[in-house]
Amino acid sequence: MHQCVDSINFEKICSTNSKKEAWDILHKAYGGADKVKEVKLQYLRRQYELLFMNDQESIVDYFDQIQALVNSMKSCNEKFTDQKIVDKVLRTLAPRFDHIVVAIEEFKDLETMKVEELHNSLEAHE
Incomplete structure (x- = not known):
């Protein structure tokens, strides 16, 4: 999943350990909340x-x-x-x-x- 995001979004999810955790962070960042x-x-x-x-x-x-x-x-x-x-x-x-x-x-x-x-x-x- 890390390979599919740009550098700005990569910085947000680079420390995550699972796809779900990365998805949750991106979901909150882009209007899902x-x-x-x-x-x-x-x-x-x-x-x-x-x-x-x-x-x-x-x-x-x-x-x-x-x-x-x-x-x-x-x-x-x-x-x-x-x-x-x-x-x-x-x-x-x-x-x-x-x-x-x-x-x-x-x-x-x-x-x-x-x-x-x-x-x-x-x-x-x-």
């Missing part, structure tokens, strides 16, 4: 809450940011529904999309709308 996941999740939640679309930002870029955050939070066992993400997007779009948001809210069923459907609709209007 529950406490580490919880701290990371709190940080990601804060980023998610503060995320708003910039005036110069494109729909594609904004959705990429949201999806990256959601994927990171899911890896820490956070639960997400499409409706939660759709609501977030509609609340945080740049003001230039206000008229589109009103039309989407009025004519679409937000309870069943998928993130991809919203993304396509906004991208078409952009």
Whole structure:
């Protein structure tokens, strides 16, 4: 196992006597510990809450940011529904999309709308 890790990780596990001991050290160091996941999740939640679309930002870029955050939070066992993400997007779009948001809210069923459907609709209007 020592031959499969880089020099930085080798320093962490070089004094271990078993593969299990080495694995446990690497597992704790790279997010396996529950406490580490919880701290990371709190940080990601804060980023998610503060995320708003910039005036110069494109729909594609904004959705990429949201999806990256959601994927990171899911890896820490956070639960997400499409409706939660759709609501977030509609609340945080740049003001230039206000008229589109009103039309989407009025004519679409937000309870069943998928993130991809919203993304396509906004991208078409952009």
